[in-house]
Amino acid sequence: MKPLEGLVVLEFCQFLAGPSAGLKLADLGARVIKIERPVKGEACRQLSIKDLFVDDSSLLFHTINRNKESFAADLKNPDDLVLVKKLIAKADIMTHNFRPGVMDKIELTYNDALTINPKIIYGTITGYGDKGPWANKPGQDLLLQSLSGLSWLSGKKSQEPVPFGLAVADLMCGNHFVQGILAALLKRAKTGKGVLVEVSLLESVLDVQFEAITSYLNDGGQQPQRGDVKGSAHAFLSAPYGVYQTKEGYISLAMGDLLFIGNTLGIDLKKYADKHLWFIKRDEIRELLGTKLLTQTADYWLSLLQKEGIWCGKVLNYEELNNQSFVKELQLKQTVKNSVGETLVTTRSPIQLDGEILISPKAAPKVGEDNLQIHEQFLNDA
Amino acid sequence: MKPLEDYLIVDFSQFLSGPSASLRLADLGARVIKIEKPGTGDICRTLYTSDLIMNGESSVFHTINRNKESFAIDFKQPKELEKLKKILAKADVVMHNFRPGVMERVGLSYDEVKEINPNIIYAEISGYGTKSELKDLPGQDLLLQSLTALTWLSGNQDDGPVPMGLSIVDMLAGAHLAQGILAALYRKATHNIGAKVQVSMLESAFDFQFETITTYFNDGGELPVRTKANNAHAYLGAPYGIYKTNDGYLALAMGSIPVLASLLKCDALLQFPENKFGLRDDIKNILATHLQTQDTQFWLDILEPADIWCAKVLNYKQLFAEEGFQVLDFVQRVEMLDSYTYKTTRCPIKIDGEYFTSTKGSPKLGQDNERIIKEFIA
Numbered sequence: 126m127k128p129l130e131g132l133v134v135l136e137f138c139q140f141l142a143g144p145s146a147g148l149k150l151a152d153l154g155a156r157v158i159k160i161e162r163p164v165k166g167e168a169c170r171q172l173s174i175k176d177l178f179v180d181d182s183s184l185l186f187h188t189i190n191r192n193k194e195s196f197a198a199d200l201k202n203p204d205d206l207v208l209v210k211k212l213i214a215k216a217d218i219m220t221h222n223f224r225p226g227v228m229d230k231i232e233l234t235y236n237d238a239l240t241i242n243p244k245i246i247y248g249t250i251t252g253y254g255d256k257g258p259w260a261n262k263p264g265q266d267l268l269l270q271s272l273s274g275l276s277w278l279s280g281k282k283s284q285e286p287v288p289f290g291l292a293v294a295d296l297m298c299g300n301h302f303v304q305g306i307l308a309a310l311l312k313r314a315k316t317g318k319g320v321l322v323e324v325s326l327l328e329s330v331l332d333v334q335f336e337a338i339t340s341y342l343n344d345g346g347q348q349p350q351r352g353d354v355k356g357s358a359h360a361f362l363s364a365p366y367g368v369y370q371t372k373e374g375y376i377s378l379a380m381g382d383l384l385f386i387g388n389t390l391g392i393d394l395k396k397y398a399d400k401h402l403w404f405i406k407r408d409e410i411r412e413l414l415g416t417k418l419l420t421q422t423a424d425y426w427l428s429l430l431q432k433e434g435i436w437c438g439k440v441l442n443y444e445e446l447n448n449q450s451f452v453k454e455l456q457l458k459q460t461v462k463n464s465v466g467e468t469l470v471t472t473r474s475p476i477q478l479d480g481e482i483l484i485s486p487k488a489a490p491k492v493g494e495d496n497l498q499i500h501e502q503f504l505n506d507a
Numbered sequence: 508m509k510p511l512e513d514y515l516i517v518d519f520s521q522f523l524s525g526p527s528a529s530l531r532l533a534d535l536g537a538r539v540i541k542i543e544k545p546g547t548g549d550i551c552r553t554l555y556t557s558d559l560i561m562n563g564e565s566s567v568f569h570t571i572n573r574n575k576e577s578f579a580i581d582f583k584q585p586k587e588l589e590k591l592k593k594i595l596a597k598a599d600v601v602m603h604n605f606r607p608g609v610m611e612r613v614g615l616s617y618d619e620v621k622e623i624n625p626n627i628i629y630a631e632i633s634g635y636g637t638k639s640e641l642k643d644l645p646g647q648d649l650l651l652q653s654l655t656a657l658t659w660l661s662g663n664q665d666d667g668p669v670p671m672g673l674s675i676v677d678m679l680a681g682a683h684l685a686q687g688i689l690a691a692l693y694r695k696a697t698h699n700i701g702a703k704v705q706v707s708m709l710e711s712a713f714d715f716q717f718e719t720i721t722t723y724f725n726d727g728g729e730l731p732v733r734t735k736a737n738n739a740h741a742y743l744g745a746p747y748g749i750y751k752t753n754d755g756y757l758a759l760a761m762g763s764i765p766v767l768a769s770l771l772k773c774d775a776l777l778q779f780p781e782n783k784f785g786l787r788d789d790i791k792n793i794l795a796t797h798l799q800t801q802d803t804q805f806w807l808d809i810l811e812p813a814d815i816w817c818a819k820v821l822n823y824k825q826l827f828a829e830e831g832f833q834v835l836d837f838v839q840r841v842e843m844l845d846s847y848t849y850k851t852t853r854c855p856i857k858i859d860g861e862y863f864t865s866t867k868g869s870p871k872l873g874q875d876n877e878r879i880i881k882e883f884i885a
Contacts, residue, residue, distance in 0.1 A: 128694035128702070153690045174718070174742040175726055175784070188721040259831030263760075267739050267747065268818035271758035274826050276749060278672030280662050286749050286756055286820050288739040289671045290660030296715060298855075300682040305856040307689035308535045312510035312858070314696045320510075321859050328855035331837055333678060335852045336523075336556070339570040341823045342838065342850040344559050348822050351672065358649050358670040361556035366649065368658060368668045375668050377653040379645070380554075404558050438650035440668045442730050443723040446656045451639040457713055458724070471721040475680075475710040476687040479703050 127154025127483065132310075135160055135212055136193070137221035139168045141266075141292055142326060143250050144189045145299035147220065150306065151192040152474035152483045155218070158499065159190065159490070160209060163197040166492035179469055180491060188471055190489035191461045197493030200231050208504055209233075213241045215503050218306060222250040225260055235321045246309045248322040250302060255323075264326050269294035273330045278337065278360050282353040298329035337361065354411040363403035364410035368440060374423035375440035378430075383410065389433050390426070392417050456482055463488035509536025510858060514692065517542060517594055518575070519603035519610075521549045523648075523674050524632045524708065526571045527681035529602065532688065533574040534854035534863040540594065540879065541572065541870065545579040548872040562847040564869075570851055572869040573841045579873030583613055594883045596623045599695070600688055604632040607642045617703050626701040628691045632680050636707045646708050648674040655712040660719065660741050664733045679711040718742075737791045744782055745790035749820055754802040756820035759810075764790060770809050773797045836862065843868035 132155040136147040144159075144167075151157040161167050166182070167190075173183035196212070198205040210233075213219060219238060221228060228234050235247040252264020262268070270276050270288045280287030301324045309320035331338065337349055340361065349360035356368030358377070365378040365386055378386065383403050387394030397403060397410055418426060423439055430437045441449070452458065459473045467488070474483040514537040518529040526541075526549070533539040543549055551568045559566040582588045595601055601620055603610055610616055610631075617629045634646020644650070652658055652670045662669030687704035694700060713720060719731060719742060731741035737748030739758075746759040746767065768776035775793045779786060798806060803819050810817045826832050842848045847868065854863040 126694070126698070128690040149686060153686075174722055175729075177722065177726060179725075184722060184725055185718055188718050253831055254835055257831045257834030259829075262818075262831075263814075263816045265760045265816045267749075267758050267760045268816060270739075271749060271756075271818045271820040272826065272829075272831075274821055274823045275673075276758075276820055277822050280666070280669055280672070284662075285737075285751055287662055287669065287672075288749060288758075289675075290662070290669075290733070290738065290740055291657075291716065291719070292740075293671070293675065297678075297682070300679070300686065301855050303686050304531060304535075304682070304689060305858060307686060307693060308510040308856070309858060310693045311689065311696060312508070314693065316508070323857040323860075324855060325835075327831075328835060328837065331835075331852060332855040333673060333675070336567050336570050337673065338823065339849070339851040340557060340559050340566050343561055343566060344557070346824060347557075348824065349557075355667055356669075357672075358652075359556075359672055359674075361559075368649075368653065368670060370667060375653075377649045377670075379647040379649045401558060436645045436647050436650065438644070438647075438653050440653040440658055441656050442659055443656045443720065444728060444730060446654070447723070447728075451635065451641060451709070454639050455636045455707075455710065457710065469721075470724045472713050472717045475683045475706055475714040476690075477705040478687065478691065480705075 128478065129154035132156065132217045133158065133215060135216045135219040137219065137223070138250065139222060140172070141169070141189060141295040142298045143220050143222040143302065144169065145296060146302040146306070147193060148189060148191065149299070149303045149474065150218070152485065153476070157193040158212070158495065159193050159195045161195055161197050161492050163199055163493060166195070166197070170492070179467060180463060180465070182489065184469070187469060187489045191471065192485045192487045193490060194495035194499070195490035195492055196496055196499050206231060210241050211504050212499070213238055213245060216242065216245065218246040218248065220248040220250070220302070222264070225251065225255050239319050243319055244313060244317065245319045246306060246313060246322065247319065248302060248306050250298060251323070251325045253327045254325045259327070266292040266294045266326070269326045269330045273327060273334065275330055275334060277349055278351070280351060281355065281357050282351045293333065294326045294330035297333050298324055298326045301329050301332070352407055352411065354408050354415065364407040365414055367411055369415050369418045371418050371423045371426060372421055376418065376423045376426055377438050377440060378414070379436035381435050385433070386430070386435055389430060389435060390414070390417050459484045460486070461488040462486050464491065464494060509863065511536035514538065514599045515597060516540070516600040516602065517598045519601070519605065520632065521604065522551050522554070523571060523677040524680045525602055525604035525684065526551070527678055528685040528688070530571055530574065531681070531685045531854065534865060535856070539575040540875070541575050541577045542582070542591070543577055543579050543872055545581050545873065548577070548579065552872070561849055562843060562845070569849055569869045573851060574865045574867045575870055576875040576879070577870035577873055578876055578879050588614060590884045592623050594879065595620055595627070597883060598624065598627065599692065600628045600630060602630040602684070602688070606646070607633055607637040621701065626695060626699060628688060628695065628702050628704060630684055630688050630704040632684050633705070633707045635709045637705070648677045648708070651676040651708045651712050655709065655716065657712060657716065659731055660733070661738070662733060663738045664735045675715070676708045676712045679715050680706050680708045683711050683714070734791055735788050737795055744784045745787040746794055748791060750795050750798040752798050752801060752803045752806060757798060757803050757806050758818045758820055759794070760816035762815045766813070767815070770813055770815065771797060771806070839864045841866055841868040844871060844874055
C-alpha cells in the first residue's frame with residue numbers, strides 16, 4: 126500500500142510551489158482535491174509555455190496537477206463556502222499560498238479551520254514569511270533568486286548575475302512543504318491535534334545555499350567569486366571542476382587529483398603541485414585543460430579518463446538524454462490519460478517504495494470535474 | 508514538541524545528498540548517529556571548498572552535519588559489525604548512499620537488516636538507480652547536471668553548457684529521500700510496517716525538470732533555446748530576465764510590453780504591441796539598453812507601485828543588510844563539543860509557529876563512541 130492512502134488533501138494553492146507539493150503527496154498515495162474557482166479554475170491553467178495546451182488547460186498545468194481531482198467552488202459565494210467548510214471537516218490536510226490576509230477575509234485561517242476540524246493539518250506557503258517589509262511582495266521565483274544572492278553563483282565572473290534557468294525557489298519550497306506536511310502527520314499521529322506548517326520561498330531558496338551562506342558567515346564575509354573561464358561550475362570549487370568544450374561535444378570534469386588528471390590527458394601540470402593553487406589559479410589551469418580537450422572528441426576523452434577512474438561525464442541535451450537506454454530501463458516516463466481519453470507523456474515521482482516506482486495513469490482534472498462525486502461522498506449527509 | 512522526537516536514525520551516508528536529508532530529519536527532532544570510518548570518517552570532512560577550514564575540517568562538513576552524533580566503527584570487521592547490529596536493532600531508519608552492492612557486501616542489505624529489525628525503514632540514494640547500466644558510475648552532482656541536460660537551461664545562448672552553481676541535484680535527492688523516509692515513518696506509525704525507500708540523483712534531476720522535460724516530450728522534440736542575453740528561463744518570453752542598470756541590476760519577471768513601454772517611458776518598445784515569443788531577443792535588447800540609463804531604485808519606484816513583478820539583485824552582503832532578511836532570524840550559532848562555535852543557517856520549515864533551531868554543532872569523528880557503546884552495546 127502507498128504510505129498516504131486514505132488521506133484527503135484540499136489544495137487551494139496555485140501555480141507551482143504548492144501544487145508541486147500536492148503532486149508529491151498524490152504520488153505517495155493521498156487523495157488530492159484542488160479547490161478551484163468555477164469555470165476558469167486555477168490560474169496556472171492559462172499559464173502556458175510555448176502555447177502548449179491539452180484540453181483547455183496548459184501543458185504546464187497538466188504536468189503539475191496530474192493525479193489530482195478538482196472541486197469547483199467560489200470562495201466568495203456563501204453557499205459554496207459552506208460546502209468547502211464541510212469538506213474541511215472531512216479532510217486531513219489543506220494547503221494554500223494566498224498572500225497574507227486573503228484567508229482572513231473568508232474566515233478560513235488556521236484557527237477558523239481548527240474550529241471546523243480540530244485535527245486539520247494546515248499548510249501555507251508565502252513568498253517571504255508573514256512579517257517584515259517584504260511580506261507583501263510578489264512571491265515570484267526570479268525575484269526570489271535575485272534577492273537571495275543565488276544569481277551570483279552560476280556563470281562567469283565577468284558576466285552579469287546568472288539566474289538558475291528553472292523555478293528553483295518554487296520547486297525547493299514545494300519539496301520543503303512536503304517534508305513539513307509529512308512531519309506534521311507524524312506529530313498529529315502522536316498528539317491527535319491539528320498542526321500548522323509554514324514555509325516560504327525565501328527561506329527555501331536560502332536553504333539551498335546553506336553551504337555558500339555558511340562559508341560567507343565564517344570566512345570574514347567574502348562574496349562568492351565565480352571562475353572566469355567558460356564552463357565554470359561552482360564558485361567554491363577548485364580546478365578542474367567545470368564543463369569543457371571538446372572537438373565534438375562537451376564534457377564535465379568533477380573534483381579529482383589535478384596532477385593525475387593532467388598526466389592522463391598528457392598535460393604537464395607540475396607547477397601546480399601545491400593544492401592551494403588548484404583554487405587560486407583555477408582559471409589559468411582550466412584554460413590549459415580546455416585547450417588540450419579541444420583537440421579530441423568528448424568520447425575519446427571520456428574513454429581515456431573513465432578507464433583511470435577519473436570523475437567525468439558527457440554533457441547531453443534533451444534529445445540525447447531521451448535516447449539513453451536508461452530512460453526505458455528505469456521507466457522514467459509515464460503516460461497519463463484524462464477523462465475523455467486524451468493521453469500525454471510526462472515524468473514520474475522520483476521516490477521508490479519497497480522496490481516499486483510510484484506511478485498513476487490519472488491526468489489532471491478539468492475544472493470541477495469531480496464535484497458530483499465529491500458531493501455524493503462527502504456532502505450529502507442530511 | 509518536535510515531530511520526530513524519539514526516532515533514531517542510523518546514517519552511513521557521506522558527502523551531501525544523504526547527509527542533507529538526515530540534517531533535515533535531525534532538525535525535525537530525530538536523533539541522528541553518523542556511522543563513520545575510523546581515521547578518516549565522512550570524506551566530506553576533508554572536502555574543502557574555497558580552502559575554508561573551520562576547526563580542522565571543511566566548512567561544508569560543518570554545514571551539513573550539525574545536530575548529529577558520530578560513531579566511528581570499522582564495520583568490515585565481523586566483530587565490529589555485530590556491535591553495529593545492536594544499534595541497528597533499535598533504529599527506526601537506516602540510510603546510506605554507497606554505490607549499489609556495497610551494503611550487500613558487508614552484510615547489511617535490506618533483507619539482512621530486516622532480520623535484525625523487521626520494521627526498519629531502509630533508505631538509500633544512488634547516482635543512477637540500482638538497475639541501469641550506469642549504476643557503477645560516480646554519482647556526482649556536476650556529472651548528473653551534465654547527463655540530464657540541466658546545463659542547457661541557464662546562461663545565454665552562446666555560453667555553451669552552464670551548470671547551476673550549487674550541488675542542486677544532491678540537494679534534490681536529499682530532499683526526496685527525506686520525503687520518502689517521512690512518508691514511510693507515517694505508514695509505520697499507522698500500520699506498523701517497515702519500508703525500503705530508494706531515490707537516485709538521476710530521477711531527482713528528472714523530477715526537477717518535470718515541466719521542461721514534459722514540454723520536450725510534447726512539443727515535437729524541440730530543444731530549449733536560451734535568449735541571446737538576459738536569459739533567466741529558456742521557455743519564457745520577454746521581459747523575463749536580469750538587466751543591468753546604471754548602478755546595479757534589476758530582475759524583471761512578467762509584464763505586458765505596452766504597459767512596460769509606458770511606465771518606463773521607452774518608446775522603442777511600442778513596436779511590440781503583442782509579446783510574441785519569437786521576438787523576445789529584440790524586446791530584451793531594447794529593454795537592456797533602456798534600463799541602463801537609470802539606477803535600480805529609480806525603476807523600482809516606478810514598477811513596484813504598478814504591481815509589475817520586479818526586484819533588485821542582491822549579493823550576500825546586501826541581502827544580510829535587508830530588514831526583509833533579518834526578520835527571518837535565519838542565522839543560528841552552533842557549538843561543537845570542544846566549544847568551537849560557528850554560524851550557519853537553520854531549517855526552513857516552521858511547525859506550529861516554531862522554528863527548528865538547535866545549538867548542537869557538527870561532531871568530531873567518533874566523539875560519541877563511548878556513550879553509544881554504553882547505551883546500545885555494552
